[in-house]
Each structure stands twice: as structure tokens, then as C-alpha cells.
Amino acid sequence: xxxxxxxxxxxxxxxxxxxxxxxxxxxxxxxxxxxxxxxxxxxxxxxxxxxxxxxxxxxxxxxxxxxxxxxxxxxxxxxxxxxxxxxxxxxxx
Amino acid sequence: xxxxxxxxxxxxxxxxxxxxxxxxxxxxxxxxxxxxxxxxxxxxxxxxxxxxxxxxxxxxxxxxxxxxxxxxxxxxxxxxxxxxxxxxxxxxxxxxxxxxxxxxxxxxxxxxxxxxxxxxxxxxxxxxxxxxxxxxxxxxxxxxxxxxxxxxxxxxxxxxxxxxxxxxxxxxxxxxxxxxxxxxxxxxxxxxxxxxxxxxxxxxxxxxxxxxxxxxxxxxxxxxxxxxxxxxxxxxxxxxxxxxxxxxxxxxxxxxxxxxxxxxxxxxxxxxxxxxxxxxxxxxxxxxxxxxxxxxxxxxxxxxxxxxxxxxxxxxxxxxxxxxxxxxxxxxxxxxxxxxxxxxxxxxxxxxxxxxxxxxxxxxxxxxxxxxxxxxxxxxxxxxxxxxxxxxxxxxxxxxxxxxxxxxxxxxxxxxxxxxxxxxxxxxxxxxxxxxxxxxxxxxxxxxxxxxxxxxxxxxxxxxxxxxxxxxxxxxxxx
Numbered sequence: 001x002x003x004x005x006x007x008x009x010x011x012x013x014x015x016x017x018x019x020x021x022x023x024x025x026x027x028x029x030x031x032x033x034x035x036x037x038x039x040x041x042x043x044x045x046x047x048x049x050x051x052x053x054x055x056x057x058x059x060x061x062x063x064x065x066x067x068x069x070x071x072x073x074x075x076x077x078x079x080x081x082x083x084x085x086x087x088x089x090x091x092x093x
Numbered sequence: 094x095x096x097x098x099x100x101x102x103x104x105x106x107x108x109x110x111x112x113x114x115x116x117x118x119x120x121x122x123x124x125x126x127x128x129x130x131x132x133x134x135x136x137x138x139x140x141x142x143x144x145x146x147x148x149x150x151x152x153x154x155x156x157x158x159x160x161x162x163x164x165x166x167x168x169x170x171x172x173x174x175x176x177x178x179x180x181x182x183x184x185x186x187x188x189x190x191x192x193x194x195x196x197x198x199x200x201x202x203x204x205x206x207x208x209x210x211x212x213x214x215x216x217x218x219x220x221x222x223x224x225x226x227x228x229x230x231x232x233x234x235x236x237x238x239x240x241x242x243x244x245x246x247x248x249x250x251x252x253x254x255x256x257x258x259x260x261x262x263x264x265x266x267x268x269x270x271x272x273x274x275x276x277x278x279x280x281x282x283x284x285x286x287x288x289x290x291x292x293x294x295x296x297x298x299x300x301x302x303x304x305x306x307x308x309x310x311x312x313x314x315x316x317x318x319x320x321x322x323x324x325x326x327x328x329x330x331x332x333x334x335x336x337x338x339x340x341x342x343x344x345x346x347x348x349x350x351x352x353x354x355x356x357x358x359x360x361x362x363x364x365x366x367x368x369x370x371x372x373x374x375x376x377x378x379x380x381x382x383x384x385x386x387x388x389x390x391x392x393x394x395x396x397x398x399x400x401x402x403x404x405x406x407x408x409x410x411x412x413x414x415x416x417x418x419x420x421x422x423x424x425x426x427x428x429x430x431x432x433x434x435x436x437x438x439x440x441x442x443x444x445x446x447x448x449x450x451x452x453x454x455x456x457x458x459x460x461x462x463x464x465x466x467x468x469x470x471x472x473x474x475x476x477x478x479x480x481x482x483x484x485x486x487x488x489x490x491x492x493x494x495x496x497x498x499x500x501x502x503x504x505x506x507x508x509x510x511x512x513x514x515x516x517x518x519x520x521x522x523x524x525x526x527x528x529x530x531x532x533x534x535x536x537x538x539x540x541x542x543x544x545x546x547x548x549x550x551x552x553x554x555x556x557x558x559x560x561x562x563x564x565x566x567x568x569x570x571x572x
Contacts, residue, residue: 069327069562
């Protein structure tokens with residue numbers, strides 16, 4: 001017997017998944033954003049990363065999400081995208 | 094779309110003694126010259142003696158006219174229905190047709206029989222056949238040799254337990270439980286941030302095992318989950334245990350047979366079990382909140398299959414959770430709380446409210462960790478035997494909450510990191526301050542449970558409560 005079922009998913013087309021932006025070949029002259037999501041000790045990790053990057057002569061901008069539990073506010077995401085070429089996010093504890 | 098003529102329409106079937114009885118009446122009507130069309134549900138050779146009986150064995154006309162009983166006489170003018178008589182009723186048939194002396198040998202009145210289009214299982218089949226274009230979900234055709242239950246597993250639609258295969262017929266039946274348009278978008282569902290409409294909720298409600306009458310509750314629960322205040326995205330993604338806990342308040346709980354009594358937080362009640370599961374399956378299948386993917390729970394909890402119960406408002410000494418959250422008495426609501434598992438509170442000795450409140454406070458102190466404050470909310474489920482202690486002492490809910498908040502104040506020197514030989518705690522140093530365990534409004538109380546058992550329950554919440562994460566959200570159950 002043939003069964004017809006209705007798809008319970010959102011039926012996302014493959015194009016809904018954005019392809020990754022190509023990685024830069026070199027970091028020279030680029031600005032790196034460091035995003036602290038407000039998880040405990042995420043700042044310790046990012047401090048170390050900032051030290052390493054500035055030692056290489058890169059410009060570093062620091063950003064902080066108001067709370068790790070919520071998606072970053074749109075204006076913060078827009079600021080980072082306008083002010084930086086790359087972003088590093090301290091995602092987990 | 095069925096094309097219906099103006100004039101008189103009769104829907105009948107041979108397998109109905111009343112239809113057989115009115116055969117001479119139909120012949121009289123045809124002979125009188127009135128515009129008449131007769132539809133037969135089971136045999137186009139019936140009624141006998143009429144020149145052209147319309148064949149409605151496919152039940153398209155009966156479905157379109159929403160016939161419930163045969164014979165039904167309908168009068169139409171200007172493309173619309175102006176009158177309808179169910180069964181045989183001489184006087185009314187004469188009034189509507191304008192033809193006198195109908196069926197002089199017949200009794201004045203005779204009830205009809207059930208129409209075939211409303212026979213068990215038929216309404217949803219006909220809805221899928223004739224109104225199937227209301228469904229926009231992709232139709233997946235399984236191979237003849239494919240096991241339908243295994244097919245649902247194989248496509249990743251299940252929470253680990255079997256799901257009811259979502260056929261178009263079942264989804265149409267589920268949609269009969271709501272007046273809302275299948276394509277109405279309820280909101281944007283995380284984590285994939287996709288629009289979630291009524292139809293997709295219905296598909297997942299079918300899989301969860303819901304009955305159509307649960308749909309308004311499921312829809313309100315999904316809408317509550319999609320409120321920004323509830324922070325579903327973070328809740329799905331967290332490494333903590335929490336998940337939406339669904340508390341149903343008001344008359345709808347009883348109307349659909351929910352359990353607020355014995356074993357209210359446990360298994361065995363279809364509405365409790367499947368409403369919570371429908372929400373979880375919708376988050377999984379529509380939102381993409383899959384364990385090991387975006388759902389990063391370090392352990393999770395069994396409530397992530399389903400966690401839904403009804404508040405016992407009828408026997409409660411207190412106002413309901415719904416009323417505490419600003420809704421009028423008698424309003425049906427769902428409240429979603431980002432909660433964990435159930436922690437029992439054992440107190441078989443307290444007979445005065447002060448003692449019992451101190452027991453509650455001691456048990457509430459351990460939510461998350463005894464040294465963590467102002468983080469998680471909590472839901473205290475007070476059972477009838479414990480509630481009786483407060484009822485007899487005249488303690489209102491607010492009195493109990495205020496007392497608990499006072500009892501839960503703790504000095505910072507026992508809370509700071511390192512105190513008690515435990516590294517965890519609030520950041521120091523201690524400055525001689527007192528801290529409340531919960532944020533204002535973070536402790537909510539509901540009444541539920543069986544009549545016997547001097548135990549209550551604490552349902553701890555997500556440490557990311559309030560503006561930094563999730564607030565409980567209440568929605569009225571409408572349609």
C-alpha cells in the first residue's frame with residue numbers, strides 16, 4: 001500500500017544555508033573583532049587572543065554581547081560587520 | 094468546487110428507511126415542476142422513478158453542503174442556501190417547496206439517518222480529497238515496501254519514540270480542531286529562524302499523538318514559545334537541563350481531559366503527554382532544535398520528551414497561576430516556564446504553615462546550587478495535602494511567596510566563592526550583604542496533584558532567567 005506523508009519540517013531549501021565566506025590569504029592590514037558573549041572567563045581567552053594579534057600588528061576591536069543566552073542584537077552584528085574584516089567569538093565556557 | 098443549482102436539492106441514500114419512505118414525495122415534487130435535483134449517496138438508481146438522479150457516491154456534493162443526515166431538503170436562491178430541513182417533516186417540506194399535499198399517506202414526521210459523508214473516518218478523508226489544497230506541506234510518497242513507522246524514524250522526525258505517521262487525512266482532522274488558517278504564521282521559530290505556521294504545528298501534533306481538540310492549546314503553547322521574552326533559542330542551545338514546561342490553567346484543561354490530579358506530572362494522560370510532545374516535535378522539526386546539533390544539553394532531562402500538566406484550580410486554596418499573571422478568573426491559558434526535572438519535597442510532619450514554609454524554603458535553596466542566587470527561577474507545585482495546611486491557616490498565595498522570599502535571604506559570607514570549602518558561589522568578597530535566592534517574580538506556585546501524599550515538588554529553572562535569558566510567558570487559549 002502506498003503512503004503519502006506530509007513533511008513536518010520547515011522544508012528549508014539548500015540555498016537557505018549560506019556558503020562560507022572565503023578566508024583571507026593573509027591578515028596584513030585587516031581589523032579583527034573579538035566578540036565576548038558574556039560567558040564566564042570568555043574575556044580571559046579573548047585577552048590572550050588580543051595580545052597575540054596586536055603583537056602581529058593587527059588592529060583589534062572588542063565587543064560584548066549583553067547576555068550569552070540571547071542572540072546578538074542586530075545593531076551589534078551590523079557594527080561588527082562594518083568595523084571589522086574578521087571576527088573571533090568566545091563561544092563556550 | 095461543486096456547482097450547485099438554485100431551487101430544491103435533496104440528498105438521500107437507499108440505505109435509509111426514511112429516504113425510502115419519501116420516494117413518492119420526491120416523485121410528487123418532480124411532477125410539480127419545481128426545480129429539483131436529487132443526489133444519491135449510495136446508489137444512482139435510487140430513488141426509483143425519478144428521471145435523473147445525480148450520482149454523489151464520491152460524496153463531493155454532500156461534503157460541500159456539509160450534510161449530516163439524509164434525507165436533507167435544501168432550498169437555494171441566488172447561488173446561496175435559504176432554508177434546510179433535516180429528515181422528513183411534511184409541513185416544512187410543503188412550506189419550502191410550495192407544493193401542497195406532499196406524501197398524504199406518510200406520517201407527519203420521521204427522523205433521517207446518518208449521512209455517509211459523516212460516517213466514522215470519512216470527514217477527514219473527504220477533507221483531504223476536496224480541500225487538500227489547503228495543505229502546502231511537501232507530500233512524501235513512500236515506497237510500497239517501506240514501513241511507514243520506520244520511514245518517520247529514518248527521516249529524523251522522531252524524538253526517539255514512535256510517531257503517528259502524518260498522513261494528509263490525519264492532518265486535516267487535526268486542523269478541524271482550530272478555526273485558524275493553516276497558512277497563518279505564528280512566528281519565527283529558532284534555532285533555524287524559520288516561519289512556523291498552523292499547518293506545520295498540526296503535522297507535528299499528529300505525530301505527537303494529539304487529538305484535534307488539543308490544537309488550540311498546542312497553538313497557544315507554540316505562540317508562547319515564540320515570544321522573544323521566552324528566549325527559546327537560548328533555551329534550546331543551552332548546556333543546562335531546561336526545556337519548556339507547559340502549565341495549562343482554566344476550564345479548557347478539564348474540557349479536553351487533562352490531568353491535574355494523581356500523577357499530574359507523570360505519564361498516562363493523553364492530553365498532558367501529547368501537547369507537551371507536540372511542542373517539542375515542532376521545535377525539533379520546524380525549528381531544527383536537534384540534540385547534539387544546536388541542542389547542547391550536557392545531560393538534558395526526561396521532560397524534553399514532554400512536560401505538560403494542568404493546574405488544579407477547582408480545589409486550590411489560591412488564585413491560579415493564570416490569575417497571578419494577570420488573566421481574569423475563568424480564562425484558559427498556557428504558561429511556559431523554562432524548567433528542569435522534578436525535585437520532591439518530603440514533609441509529613443508539618444501541620445502549621447510556618448513549619449511547612451520553612452521546609453519548602455530549605456528545598457528551594459538548592460535550585461541550581463545552594464550557593465547560587467538570583468539565577469534560576471522556580472516553580473513550586475503544592476499538592477492538596479500540603480495546600481490544606483495553608484488553607485486552614487488562612488494563608489494566601491502571596492503570603493506564602495513573601496514568607497518564602499524572606500526565608501530564602503542568605504548572608505553573602507555563606508554564598509561567596511570559596512566559602513564552606515566550595516569554589517562555586519557568587520563573586521566575592523563578602524560585604525555583609527543579604528541576597529535573595531530568586532529575582533522578584535522568579536518564584537511561582539501552582540496547585541496540582543492527588544489527594545493523598547504529603548509531598549510537593551520543586552521544578553527548578555534555567556539559570557539564565559529574566560532579562561538575561563527567559564521569562565515565563567502566558568498566552569490565552571483562543572482558537
